[in-house]
Amino acid sequence: MEWFVAEGYSLGRLLFKEGLAVIYLVAFLSAVNQFRPLMGSDGLLPIPQFLRTASFRRYPSLFHLHYSDRFFAVLAWTGVALAALTVVGLTDRLPLPACMLVWFTLWVLYLSIVNVGQTWYGFGWESLLLEAGFLAVFLGNADTASPLAILLLLRWLLFRLEFGAGLIKMRGDSCWRDLTCLYYHHETQPMPGPLSWYFHRLPRVLHRVEAAGNHVTQLVVPFGLFAPQPIAGIAAAIMIVTQLWLVASGNFSWLNWMAIVLAVSVLPDRFFAGVLPVPAESGSAPPAYVGAVIAVTALVLVLSYWPLRNLFSRRQLMNASFNPWHLVNTYGAFGHMTRLRHEVVIEGTAAEEVTASSVWEEYEFKGKPGDVNRRPRQFAPYHLRLDWLMWFAAISPSYARAWFAAFAAKLLENDPATLKLLRHNPFRAAPPAFVRATLYRYRFTTRREHRATGAWWVRAEVGEFLPPVRLAWVSRR
Structure with a gap:
């Protein structure tokens, strides 16, 4: 069973799951607080009206079975409760089937919301959360060995997130090629943050350094994710630092935090030595669980054909899902920079x-x-x-x-x-x-x-x- 187990990643796996649960919690709270005016029965884009013409095959969702605002609220609050239990560590202590069921339920509930969310949920980080959330189902509980295949699939997701974003920039706008896009970005981004004014007022030479650093992080560093340690961990650490820079300079919902929690899963336990206590390694890997991990790995490899083809296409799509389940998507941002x-x-x-x-x-x-x-x-x-x-x-x-x-x-x-x-x-x-x-x-x-x-x-x-x-x-x- 040595081929199945990734030794030395118990803390990275735990931190990834805890971080993902926090993002799920925020996502479900956002749904609870905003769904009625945006897409409730009397909202701006009502879900019942959408469901009259939307098929389950194209938009799989529990709301095809029944919709009412009360039912939506129950599902969203259920997501909040399950995410909160996971954040405090209770889910990881459940028996393996129950743990997997909690993660699967979180994924189904959020998929159901995204697929009826229409334009309000048409953002790349919705698919990113769903794809990572689906893989989290198969990461096991505290008593399960860290599955090497799933950890590698998380790296493959992080690679597509970063490399796809880098390619779309270089292909999409000349200002990325001449390193001038950051002359505009901090001012024209969708929602500036409290420090965006200061970032915008940095000397232009630093803006050029920012742009160049972005290209290195997104086009070169991702290949390091598949190198032996400590190179893979160093590549992930570079991505974390870059994402924290983006967190400080703007408001991009949970996009940056998703990249950070994905990168944390790459860090080996020895990176945390002396900083955080490392959980004891577990070697448990029930045969049924091993079979599920193998099946999911095969599924992701097959579905990766479409994102790979997109990466090498001259007409690269940005933030696209190739299936209604939002599995193995393509990502990217700011292929065109707004100047004003x-x-x-x-x-x-x-x-x-x-x-x-x-x-x-x-x-x-x-x-x-x-x-x-x-x-x-x-x-x-x-x-x-x-x-x-x-x-x-x-x-x-x-x-x-x-x-x-x-x-x-x-x-x-x-x-x-x-x-x-x-x-x-x-x-x-x-x-x-x-x-x-x-x-x-x-x-x-x-x-x-x-x-x-x-x-x-x-x-x-x-x-x-x-x-x-x-x-x-x-x-x-």
């Missing part, structure tokens, strides 16, 4: 007629830029889905065509569930008579401007995004 930042600012007025003297008051979102004097906040790994889709809407109205009119109608109704997604509602006493949306060009203040005004942003009006509308005029669907 635009934001959609939504306002309302209590005036019964819109005139030049009408007073308009702004709605404020939790994460996306609005008030120029408000410093960006840190939300990752929590995912503010509406804020992210507003960033896409500012790039092109087509991203918001399916839901923006319904969103305007909810604001005109003062819908409580929708307003919970926002930071500030200027019409708490009574709903507005009209709402409108204006497109603005945003940029970070210079150091001099920031010292003089305290503002973090400067903005200039670009044009109309949505003309003033009242409730009777808005098409809800």
Whole structure:
């Protein structure tokens, strides 16, 4: 059985599972808090409406059996509870079949949510969590030997995540090739963080170093994951440091944290010597478990054909799943760099007629830029889905065509569930008579401007995004 066991990875395996459970916990809490206004029965993109035309074969989900908002909440809270039990270590102490069942249930529950989540769940890190979560089912419990094959499959996932992202950058935008993309990225990324202003104001030579370092980490270092130790561990450590840099500079939901927990699984126990206690090695590997690991390994190898073909394609896809189960996907980010930042600012007025003297008051979102004097906040790994889709809407109205009119109608109704997604509602006493949306060009203040005004942003009006509308005029669907 020596061929089956990976000796010296007990702590890395444990930390990977604990970290993945934390990410599951955040993901399910995000679903609990946001699903009703976004995709509940009366949401912006209602799940019942989606299920009328969505087949189980294409979108496998438990919600094909039954859907109600209460049922969704029960499933999401079940995910929260199971993830929390796993975080505190209880799942790992269960008998092997029960442990595997908990991990499998987490995967099925989250798959069910993602496959009915529509555009709100159209992000690469959803598939990344599902793919890693499926492999976690076969990592065993505290009494099981670390399965070498599954640990290697986690490295293969990390390789595709990093190498795919590196390739899409080099193929997609010339600024990655001339090392100038970081001149723009910290300012134009979907949701800047509290330190993004400072990263943006670094000398341009350091931005070029950042870009060059990114290429090394994503295009060269991943091959080290399959080298003998300590090279593989050093490669993983480099990735962890790079991902922590990205965590500090922006808000990318749990994408960076997923890369970190995957990289932790590569670190051998001796890397933690003197820092963390290392669990005792276990040699248990029941025959049925060994057979399951072999079957899953064969499945992943077969499904890897499509991601491999994509990596070598001149028309490389970014963040694509080749099967409805989100297994063995392709990943990538920022194949095209946005040079200018635009934001959609939504306002309302209590005036019964819109005139030049009408007073308009702004709605404020939790994460996306609005008030120029408000410093960006840190939300990752929590995912503010509406804020992210507003960033896409500012790039092109087509991203918001399916839901923006319904969103305007909810604001005109003062819908409580929708307003919970926002930071500030200027019409708490009574709903507005009209709402409108204006497109603005945003940029970070210079150091001099920031010292003089305290503002973090400067903005200039670009044009109309949505003309003033009242409730009777808005098409809800």
